[in-house]
Amino acid sequence: MVETAFVDAGRKRASAGSYLRLARPKQWTKNGFVLAGLVFSGEAFMPSSVASAMLAFAAFCALSGAVYAFNDVLDVEEDRKHPRKRLRPVASGEVSPRSAVVFAAALAAAGLTACFYVGVGVGISGVAYLLLQALYTRVLKHLAILDVMSISAGFVIRALAGAQAVGSPISPWLLVCTGLLTLFLGFTKRRYELASLGDGAAVHRRNLKDYSVPLLDEMMNIMLAATIIAYSLYTFFVYANGEQIFMMASIPFVVYGVLRYMLLVHRDGGGNPDTLLLRDRPLQITLLLWLVVVMFVLYFL
Numbered sequence: 692m693v694e695t696a697f698v699d700a701g702r703k704r705a706s707a708g709s710y711l712r713l714a715r716p717k718q719w720t721k722n723g724f725v726l727a728g729l730v731f732s733g734e735a736f737m738p739s740s741v742a743s744a745m746l747a748f749a750a751f752c753a754l755s756g757a758v759y760a761f762n763d764v765l766d767v768e769e770d771r772k773h774p775r776k777r778l779r780p781v782a783s784g785e786v787s788p789r790s791a792v793v794f795a796a797a798l799a800a801a802g803l804t805a806c807f808y809v810g811v812g813v814g815i816s817g818v819a820y821l822l823l824q825a826l827y828t829r830v831l832k833h834l835a836i837l838d839v840m841s842i843s844a845g846f847v848i849r850a851l852a853g854a855q856a857v858g859s860p861i862s863p864w865l866l867v868c869t870g871l872l873t874l875f876l877g878f879t880k881r882r883y884e885l886a887s888l889g890d891g892a893a894v895h896r897r898n899l900k901d902y903s904v905p906l907l908d909e910m911m912n913i914m915l916a917a918t919i920i921a922y923s924l925y926t927f928f929v930y931a932n933g934e935q936i937f938m939m940a941s942i943p944f945v946v947y948g949v950l951r952y953m954l955l956v957h958r959d960g961g962g963n964p965d966t967l968l969l970r971d972r973p974l975q976i977t978l979l980l981w982l983v984v985v986m987f988v989l990y991f992l
Contacts, residue, residue, distance in 0.1 A: 715755075725747050871918040
């Protein structure tokens, strides 16, 4: 009866804004990894490459939006018990589950069409991303450690798609750095969920019973150190034989950025890692300065 009330309310209140929130545009910053191939390929000032990379970025925004919308349907009962997720369009009744599934299918179709339009390699990456998300939703999200590793794999796929979009090989070092950084981010998210939900955490996400805050702090520390080391080695070994040796100048921004992120996660109970970049000015400035240094070294030295 309660579920019927939610659905009836959703039929009355569904709007374009509700569907946009269903696709979670605040999460689209994650698809910025698609643009890494454009920057590091040296083609950031080539109009055709920029157009292809931006279309691939938009395609992955559509694909990730489809995944979010479909997951909201699968997790609707759990979301209604969550203090924050209960406000999502499907859980609150703004959008009916059936409408959300249709919306997710339309986004997925549009995203894949755009991927294959950019190139076969990008299209294959899009299919791989959706298959990974399907496996994550049904199996991997319930398995501790593998859940975060699968999230990290999604970011690596994005980076590969971006490289395919501009027709440039991507450095294995960059893939390693992407994987390690996103493992760090994934463990910070699990820590936030565990700390914010307290004793009821396992009710909202089953595998949280296998984690603890001290354990996640250890995992975060390992991934943070590994990320800094891997990126430093990347700047030393990939660019050491040319004038781009100055790429090492970007290391301090990476160090400060990940440490600042760690500080925010711990300070005052932390905050939702998904939106920290959107809310923290020092992080935004650090990311911009890092990008300026990288672009200057790659394109002007």
